[in-house]
Amino acid sequence: MTRPSDDFLTDAKALLGDKGWSEDADKLKEAATPWRGTWPGETPFLAMPGSTEDAAGLVKLCAKHKVALVPQGGNTGLVDGGTPHGEITVSMRRMKQVRNVDTRNNSLTIEAGAPLVDAQAAAEEANRLFPLSLGSEGQATIGGLISTNAGGVAVLRYGMMRDLILGLEVILPSGEIWDGLSGLRKNNTGYDLKHLFAGAEGTLGLITAATLKLFPKVAKATGWVICKSASDVVDLLALVRDHAGDTVTSFEIIPARAIEMVQADVPDTRDPAPSGLPWRVLVEVSMSREDQARETLMEALGEAIEKELADNVIIAENQAQADSFWHIRETIPLSKRAFGTAINHDISVPVSAIPEFLDVTEAEIHKVAAQAEIVAFGHVGDGNLHYSACEPVDVDQPILSNHAGEITRIVHEQAMKFGGSISAEHGVGRLKRDELAGIRPKAATETMRAIKTALDPLGIMNPGRVVSV
Template sequence: MTELSPDFLTAAQNLLGPRGWSMAAEELAKVSSPWRGTYKGETPFLAKPATTEETAALVRLCNEHGVAITPQGGNTGLVDAGTPHGEICVSMQRMNAVRALDAFNNSLVIEAGAPLVVAQQAADDAQRLFPLSLGSEGTATIGGLISTNAGGVAVLRYGMMRDLILGLEVVLPNGDIWNGLSGLRKNNTGYDLKHLFAGAEGTLGIITAATLKLFPKVQRASAWVTCTTASDVVKLLAMVRDHAGDTVTSFEIIPANAVAMVQADVPDTRDPLPSDLPWRVLIEVSMSRAEHARDVLEGALASAYESELVQDAVIAESVAQAESFWHIRETIPLSKRAYGTALNQDISVPVSRIPEFIDACNAAVLEKVPSAEFVIFGHVGDGNLHYSVCEPASAKRPVLRGQDEAIFRIIYDQVMSFDGSISAEHGVGRLKRDELERIRPKAATEMMRAIKHALDPNKIMNPGRVINS
């Protein structure tokens, strides 16, 4: 762990004020372990700046003293990017204000420490929509979501977090402030700098605020569907899009065993369409009027039924019923605790190749571990699968634990053989850094390293994440 000099500590404490720092063991422990507790870090000092200027002054101080920094938002990450491992932790949660909202420009300026729900509510209050939605939206912060280029359930229509930003304010590793908060949609004046920081996981600077895109409010129609094969699911996506175009907001594939898992874990949860079929699909279409969305969805499902792509379907009659569909989908990650071991991966492959990938990857894993079970779900509309290799807690002779690296190597190799990505929306962090360097083209690694060295020559900004520098 970084040993901090008395001079640095005194200067940092004076700079941040009594509310802006902590060395209390309880607080340090809290920020040194992610929300799922999957790994353990450590930090000697927690900084909690309240303004961009304080953040910049702190970073300048760290640069002068060679003190490494791990920026942290809501601490909901899954790839060990925001957990300090000896660095000081810079929490952005005191910087949580909505600075401005321009309804006619459809833009929102918000600070990096604000939880996603704050952006959603601010947009809603102005009769606008901020479309990013994910299970941790009450805790995950804007800065963290940008730093990991988060996805969520509406990527099919609105894109990743990178696609939802118009501008950024960033403190660079030398302490300079780059104010790029312009709400312009057209600005053809050289490099688009904001995209350097989306997905950089805090390795190039600390995001302090963002200008986000807003959209007109929409009304949704949601359906729960049963299908026989993953191939049918992919064909169903094409058919729904033929009917609904880009009004298809979400298209989630859910296996039957995941529904059963949620039912066993969450009291009073029921399968909307009990069936022995292996696949469920949660479809959402959004339009300006609810009746139009429902009519389009009904027409698409009628055609799919005639083509035998759908075996049964129910369209939500109320917001509460639609929320019950989504509750099942969003509870799957936590309900996997019913398994003694679950080795989880967030990957993507071309949509058209999802069925072939599932068959090939499952077969490859079963060659290694014949008793393995699988929970495979996710955003099939954009090719993103959450692929988990599981073993029941009741297994008499557990065999998965201790084989993480071998199983992950099988999955990664299968993903790459299908022209996919080993990280679809969760990021790289420390967890996938070395594996990514193995499979990434050399030219890409060299470009990333050159950017890192140019902006952070002293290697203080979240070292060891994304790329070995």
């Protein structure tokens, strides 16, 4: 791919208008710096289209001049997928309009640059629910969430971002606009193209808008549970689902050591129920009525106490108390020791395999780095764990950096051994591209390359991410 020529830049600036581009050094640096500061890149030009037509015109110019581009939403990625490394950056943040809310169809059409909170607010205003929820929802954009097939804390009930899409509007690598903004739930007219772009991380096209599913608003009951083992946590999930069925919205596992880290690093955090036992569960049930949800959760957790799957239970008395439970969970990634100096992984295994995976993986890591402190937390309800090997608190010099590659190999090998994945919800980007090519079936990698080559023969769309060609 070539660097942008003077002719390209002249044409792009004319197309985008004064508000649609920047060559300011500070803005270019900001666009090339991911939110955690890892894998910083560089970009020669920041494009900010304000409409679908401008975005299409820009992509046509990129194809004409063979200029590579990196689509960018909120720049909250974790796998070096949306950071430019020499390509021009196409920020979608100016395209943030809510185009339509259809309460009879329970659908919302919104532009790709809108942050997730805007979709949630538009649904709320229409007395509906858009259920995707995650820690970066104030910054992460709709287009980025679709491109990475984001997960979050409500996957157990509502599914991944891919499951929430009814239609998409996408600029193809040729610059052609594919208007697939259908609100249909049944539409068997050939290949379901929207699912091709969901999870493609901008390598197949530039998402400009989406039609998303809305749901009836629900009332929630939230519980904080203390458990003595990961095996009990998994059995507790089955018990709660026996009582509540698919109304179990969230089921998060939190180790006691993560709470200690949060309390040390993040102000205004408090352990809701201090205990010497190793595991906590944050569980949420959603139903049409609050009393119904609360009664169901109380019955389930009461039985858990009787069966000794839970040592202690607190059911939130009000939203403020529920928010305090979630505050603990959502601030774990902000802990400096857990995520500032840790070796982090985003894996998934079948829910039934979680206890054995945790035991075996920690034992294998301690053979390599005996002092490593393991923090595994996350969405146990769907098998997704955020698995970190952290520096011990009492060391003067980092001891894990020399073992980073080996620790990652162990975590990923064990995830695959238990029938899991090394990329559960954060995507592939550049970080995991080559490793995945070596462990996924050859036919899958070759098919992905064939799709990429067919849709993007010039290789201008987010090159080098997801799959090499």
